[in-house]
Amino acid sequence: MKLSNRTSCALAVAAALASLPAVAQEAEKAAKGLERIEVTARKTVESIQEVPVAVTSVGAVELAEKGISTVVEVQQMSPNTTLQKSRGTNSTLTAFIRGVGQEDPLWGYEPGVGIYVDDIYMARPQGAVLDILNVERVEVLRGPQGTLYGKNTIGGAVKYVTKQMTGDTELSVKGTVGSYGQKDLKFSGQLPLLEDKLYLGVGYANLNRDGFGSFLTSALDGQDRENYNKDLQAYRLTLEYQPTTDLFVRLNYDKTEDKSNAKGGYRLLPSILTDAPVPDSKYDSYTSLPTWNKVENEGLSLTIDWEINDEFAFKSITARREGYSPTNIDFDNTSLRIFDVPAIYDDEQFTQEFQLNYQTDGFKMVSGLYYYTADSCGQFEAILDVLGQTAFGTPGLTREVRGCSNGDSIAAYAQGTYDLTDKLSLTAGLRYTKDEKEATVYNGLVFTTVYPESGWVPGYVRDENLINASVPKVLDDKDDWSRLTPKLGLEYQYSRDMMFYASYGQGFKSGTFNPRASGPEIAADPEIVDSFEIGMKSDWNNTVRFNATLFMLDHKDRQYISVIPDPNDSSVLNQRLGNIGSSEAKGAEIELTVAASDDLKIFANLGYIDADFKEVLSYVDPNTPIDISDRYSVTNTPEVTASLGFNYTIASSMGDFIVNGNYYYRSEYDLVELDNLLSQDSYGLVNLGINWYSDDGHWTVGLHGKNLTDEEYLVGNYAFIAKDPANPGNYIPGLGGDHTLIGYYGDPRTFSLTVGYRF
Template identity: 25%
Template sequence: MKSQQVTKFTLRTLPFLISVAFAGNAFAQQALEEVVVSAQKRTERIQDVPISITAISGQALEDRKIEGAADLQGAVPNLNVVAAPVSGLISTSSIRGLGSGQPSIWADPGVGIYVDGVFVGKNQGSLLDMVDLERVEVLRGPQGTLFGRNTTGGAVNFVTRQPSGEFSGNVGFEVGNYGRRVEKVSIDLPKIDNTLSLTIAARKEKQDGWLANPNASEKWGNRDREAFKLNAKFDISKDTKFFYSLDRSDINESTTPMSLTKKTGYCSYVTVPGCYPAYFNPGLGAAMTPYLQSGVPASTSSTPGLIPNQNLKVTGHTWIAETAVDASNTIKYIGSYRDMTYHDVADYDGTPVNVFAGIRDTNYQTHSHEVQLIGSAKDINYVGGLYYFKDNGRTVQNQIGGFYSFSPLSIKRGQSNFNVGTEAKAVYGQADFKINENMTITPGLRYTEETKTGSYDRTNGANQNYVDGAPYTPVIALTGTGEAKFTAYTPTVALSYKLDPNNMVFGRIAKGFKSGGFPLEAAIPTSAQQAQGVKGPTDPFQPEKSTSYEVGAKGANGAASYAATVFLAKLDDQHVSTLPVGSTSPIISNAGASTYKGIELEGAMRVTNDTKLTAGYGYLHAEYDTFMTAGLTGATVNAASNLVVAYAPKHTFNLNADTKLANTEFGKLKGMVEYRYVASYYNYTANKSMTAANAMPGNYAEDSKMPSLGTINARLSLAEIPVGGPGKAEASLWVKNLTDKQVMQNMMDVSGYYQVGYWSAPRTIGASFNYKW
């Protein structure tokens, strides 16, 4: 049945894709710059790689103000990057609807984020800014063969600029509204002793928040960030090179602007064990009522004495050695160590009433080692490798509030801590075999073996009285440990056909998996619940598996480039993150299976010598096939037909126009206008109907629907200004979110009792000045 569905889907779309490919020959003659990527562990033209890829590089990164994963929202088809509730530093990224919204480090992402080929590790702390970027590559679809675990949706690879060995640089500053100030510098030093080349870059940013908080010194949404990057290249010999890079980030700012949007949650729709709105509303509910806000808030008060804050410190070391064995083969070693310290103080209700707050501290480290053999022989290109990855981390969480007593007069506190560890080993290989002059088949396979460990230590609920300023020593009453081993084979096979040297059609089948683990924040089940199969914090959930089928066409013809892909993806043993009724402790279970299908279209055209247009569109249809869970009566039901899929917007679109307006005696006047659109999406797996026979206790889709957001960004620059010295200057005026549109981008239904929303940023305008030599 599955194969028939895939065949029918492919046959319906293949004629369209072929016609798109041949249509490319009709474009104009002004040449575009060539785009290269490293999606297959070697540098290749983007039109030669049988994968759906978006690459943004060079001046486009600066013009579009892309400095990290958060800046990619709306810029790439079928990519959705939203900050998690509370923290603007935790990602809920998804590609083609596949990803993970769980912010804790006991859960793994479904979209792998890489810096120079090194895996970042977790959603927590992944939305930091990058310094001295050369390009960003977004690989859609499972990348389980070459990138491995936790890429069921795809991968995002940030590639930083390597040293040139020549004295050059860029110094700049930026000012804007909300007190925005940015200083940055990037310098390439001359090659030392014909061996050592260095690039040193740094960036500092400050910006005031935009939402007032009467109970804190800083407004919600301010920015205070520092970043440093060092890249070194050692030319040891003609055939052997060594690279070292150091990246550091230090962020200390207030949390995402938020407000109380509803004083009721899904418990107001259902009557199930764990939902007690009649107890909540007379006490806390009544105390919260005066602070309820509709629409974009004008001001949000946090609990007095609790200053909402997020702090992130990341240090990453990467070392790479490569040597040419002969003219056709290279051995490459990549090693890394990354250390992350994350801290946040979060108000989970957006009122001065001490309803629910939390303090979270995480220390997380990763080590990785990879050896690659990259080469060719006759009509074969190949890459093979051995990979080792190890991580360990600990999170300490203090939770405080009247939520635990349902009274604003009885503030309780408790602590829930956990430790995580991973040791993963993998071997992989992939090769391009030329069947004939035009046709190539690319099979690949990866085997992964990993061991996960987890432990928790916590108080017995929030049972200690809280007194502001009084010493607190938690009484740890509950502990547990777990260990589990997971293995997976993740093959891929692609078939491509060259229509001519610059245009091809392709088909690809690929598998991926997201690691299993332990829901270390889950409540400890009673003996009766254990008998019913309810999982505890050290009962492992199994890996999530994805299979993707896609056909596409891509190419470049002088003044234009294009790419079109149609895909169908299946997800099994799906990780579903939920907040049990009446609980503040999230869990993950292998509850579902789902189907994702859609299209991705991208194109660029140089309309004249001075004007270039680029566009991208993604369509996505996502639905659950199976979702076995407890229904409203406690009986097991298949809730699939009554559920929406989270973080899967149906449409994403971007259009960018970049033009040179005039040549003047003062420099070249350039302009850029960009439109980005992300359709509405749901931020929870939620019920379409709360009264359906297969409804489940949990969120209501109408409450969980985040509005669509379309934004216009623009930039006007005067480049190549002759100001003296070895280089030239550039001055720019820019605006982000020109129409000042703001929407709720995430929300949280707190245990079914009330809801808080997290808001997108308002219009920002500014001016920048750069001197390049």
């Protein structure tokens, strides 16, 4: 079984590769004034201006012309949205929308923002940093999507929609060179096997880049010292069958092999246990672990679309995904084994969805049945050799935690819109979900250095007998939950080009067991988000598009680790996962497009949010829990996000030139939830690009510069220290006995040149 990290990357790569288009220039030439943007936010094709949902859609033309390479850049187009590469790997996604997400990517935890590729749910954040490779569009749905999309969309959803093949014989090739030794090659082709009925698509991508920095020291010889590098290959096969205009079948297979190094963090404080000063570069690090990292993913999906008649449409989506990822995370980032965490993530999932849609004059409805089953397993070794030597006099000390969180989920949903009058419509929906989850956790101390597998480091042999004797099963339990999630809204079509709407929606994140449990404990119940929203969508004289939203949400039963005394020994404090927190948020979002002329378009968006914890209970004294909400921060959520950009077309005898640029701003935000020690100051990114399209439609060339002012900004962290109350400005060492305050950073200034040819 090998699949879950970067599975999505493979899917996106493949999708791109299966239909690499040269239609960008035709689409751009055809777009005079405001273009009609179609989305599937409500699981049926609609104009974005007709959908009473706060949704941003970024199409293939815009993605290509801006040189957007990964999903994290899409956050610049969507207000109140955070999409970042997570901490110790290049492929794990940290996603927050309107202050709601999930920071810890450990197996067993559920995400707060759902990731979908062609309506297929990607269950884990590992592998969700998708490379944008000519998908048809990316949609960002803000706010709970619990009725149509189900659990784990309490913040919203990010949807990738890939392209359907044209049916012609095609071959496309793209090559990119750029900063830090970037060398990318992508090609795709399609071949009709039965004219106008059966088509075969193939694709391949090879994406390479040197590191932004390096590992300055390593306790192991012969290790690749590149840090923040990229080494990825992806393959895809697609069969599309359309025997009639009413029936469409697509079979996809994709595989990704990612050999990019594990990502080392930047020490924000010098080590007190070894010679590891703060490095000069934010992208340099130290490590005592191997630097290799491996992600293998495979996926198979079958989609059937059947237009039964003018009123009814049926859709079936069947998908299986598998992923396997051994990774090395050096929490302390030193050459000593102070706090090393080699780990393995091992996942597989199967989903089946049936949709039945109905539409007639005055009424339309989306309904469906959904089944999901997944095994999410993993293990990590917390190697604390220095602590073992000092406290126990042993040659090493390792805490091993391993286990599985296996779940099944079934759901039924329906959402309909009824026209009360020519202008006023009512939308109502309801989803019933039944979740079952079974978890096992093994947790114990081994008084030696332990790695997940033999050969993890040269010469290491894993002693299973010793480990099994030291690492007992501490949790073996199951639980189930059921939930009804409603949606209710009113839409008022003031004029043909202006709509007002108001809605209430609810979403929930699944209950879960503590994957780090040290003993028996009950599962945490689901998190609940209630959201209220009012909005306006408007077009003015086919030149100005102005969409605005006001929202308020109540996030209850947040799942957090709390400290609880052992009932048999008051001197022992246990960490338990429970529903101990609640938060609220209110804010506004504006999205603006101005077609200043046939050649010049201006884009802007603005997001504002005020998000705070209202209650977090501490159970140090179980009889009198206290509220410590003032110690908690809503992380990865700037108060203000904003972007201003332009797109200008220059027609010439040599072909069309398209110049674009944007400035993206994020105000200050915190990165540590409890007793925040790390905040990122406000910053802005400047991006510029120029694209050329040949008149014959064969050649494309793009030159792009990203982060031109070379801003340094934090996107992740590890914080294992505490402020010293007796000595202001000083810190108390945390787990591992060192000053472990580690930062991970976004990409530095880069330039790239892409040349494409379509045969």
